[in-house]
Amino acid sequence: MGKQNRRRRTGRRAVPNPAVLLDADALADPVRIAEGVATAAAQDDAAGTRRFVDQLAGSGQLSAAVTEGVELASRRLLAHAVEHGWLPDDLHQAARRRLDTFALAYLTDLMAVHRAGLAADAVDETWRAQLDALGATVWWTGPHLPAWADRALLTADEAMTAVVRTLSLLLRLPRLAPGRTLPGAPRRGGAPTRHVDEKTLGRVRGLLAKAESTAFPEEAETLSAKAQELMTKYAIDRVLLSATAAEPDPPTARRIWLDTPYTDAKALLVDQVARANRCRAIFVADWGFVTVVGDEPDLDAVDLLATSLLVQATRTMIETAADTEESRTRAYRKAFLTAYATRIGDRLTTAAATTVAESPSPSTLLPLLATHDHRVERAFATYFPTTRTRGITLRSAEGWAAGTQAADQAHLDRA
Template sequence: MTSTASTVERAFRAALYDDTDTGLDTGASLLAADPGADAELVRRGEEFVAAAWRRGWQPADVVRLVRRELEEAHVHLAAALIRAQAGRDRPRGRRWAGQLAALPTGPDRATDRATDRFSHATTVLELYRLLLRLPALEPLDDEPRRALGPAASRMLTRIRALLAKAEATGYPEEAEALSAKAQELMARHSVDEALLAAEAPAPDAPGACRIGVEPPYEQAKAVLLDAVATANHCRAVWNEPLGFSTVVGFEADLEAVELLYTSLLVQATHAMTRAEAAQRAGGRKRTKTFRQSFLAAYAHRVGDRLAAAAETQVTQDLLPVLATRAIAVTGRLETMFPQTTTTRLRGVSDAAGWDEGARAADRAQVRARPRLE
């Protein structure tokens, strides 16, 4: 064992397998005193990242957890390790590439001269502690079984643009028209993909993706995501401790869930901010309970609206195709999650918040999709 590798091993023994501050300080001191160990330290970090992939994690999952548990410096360090490891990784799919492209950028150790060696070593060891303890997750396919073609990609780009405009405009009528058009394109996109898959020589198969459910009020957000997933022929399972839901479905429907959930969450946040300002102007100060009840009502009411829309969107001739796909989605879900429980809303105690949230949900741009023919 070389002297630099020995330094890293001794630092790891002191800091990674000991949760105390004393062990962390000891390990950081060893690394700070040996600049020759820096390259070995980075190499070992890339090994931790590769091990995370083998345990079912993906780049966005790691970044999300690091941001939730540690500080921004750790996030940038994790992103740098993920990028470095990607250069030696095997080819992965489109979603994976998108997550790599979305990694946060920021100062690394080579350019951040203001960070002393001891502080940097402490940050590294804190990150490695977290990576070392990552639990195994249900594995996701790196790529859907049948990748979306150029026409589908152009359609999704158009849908994203319409929803972005709907969220940004200050005119309700314009937002309604833009969102309605996006819904129409989503419905057509979904059924076109279903019919293409049914006619393909090799049968299509459902995939899965993870969508972050960020605090605060993550329970209501998870219920909203579940409602969106169900309305789009998908199923969602919430992992509360790790802050995400796994959505199972066919690729076109997974894309629709991600887009619609994000758009509804933006609309809910804007509506909640306006309603809260009006409440506070009237002398109310219970902001937390108001927000929690608002989002709970919003999720509940939007779920009802989406369910009602889903009941009327399918014609009889499409039922066999969609029923076959529903069975496939349920089978994939049960394979990944043999045991699941139902999420129920808790802590809803503010009547004004509930009423305002329900009204906001009624105003949200969730028109029934046109009938699929």
């Protein structure tokens, strides 16, 4: 029974969200305007929001009070998202999937304003790097709202519509696992976060670039396995060194965003790579990202390998498709990617385990790795106290067989 029919049967009438309308006094008060903007962003009432936007931009110009009120609401809601664990790249990725280019630019400017209000040494290095990668800088002088609207060639009405949509997204963002120190908060410890050294990263990136460019799946997977071997060797050296450290870096969290379609199959591939590199992963399907928990250098490895393997798996799926009607269906491609992820995960895990077994002192190393794994499991349980196992429904045996065969053709002997 539909909602309207249920209301008729029970005698209840639908009550729309109340329109956000401001009187003359409120339109001159930035604080009340900020409250109205936040309320409009929180409502699911397109018609009411339209009337509110028309009221703020009715003259075709954004008044000084409206400009100040909008910027006040924007700063508050961005700070709310930051407090909920959203990093600059996470905000960008979520907005890229749900907003237009104008709103995305507005959000980037908001992040620049947020950083500008803090001392440079009060901003986590990951925050700084991600903001720099996004080009988030304070490029304007004076009030931001009219400068941004002029730069984007937006009317006052169009600008306000984009702002409300941006703030609506910020209000709907869920709380995330706390992966980094919040900007402005006391930094953890005095030493910078440890990452994989640039020499090792350069070698791994070179192998993965070759894997992505070759037309031969067997060569691609051999190169990927070699990259896994290098990262495992680096992790072994790091674990042995950290055994003498007074307090190792705590595990943290990083998000890997996935593009549609087949996000569940792609999430499985990320999970397989995470497990091969001593990390834990969880898929947030509603937003399309995987959160990976582990030590920072291991997260670097997962990020590099998973991103490359997603490219390789998609290319292999397309290039090795049989000339059949089923091979062009969504069911086939989803089954292919799922089988590919499962088999490649097994082979990466085997490559990592072989590297550990052939290390100079595996008897010393294995207890240290077990301690490391326990720290990661404990951090994962803290971030995600309740989890739910989710299966993947497959409807193409042909796709599964083809994906498994494509993965099995790889020669993973180490070079």
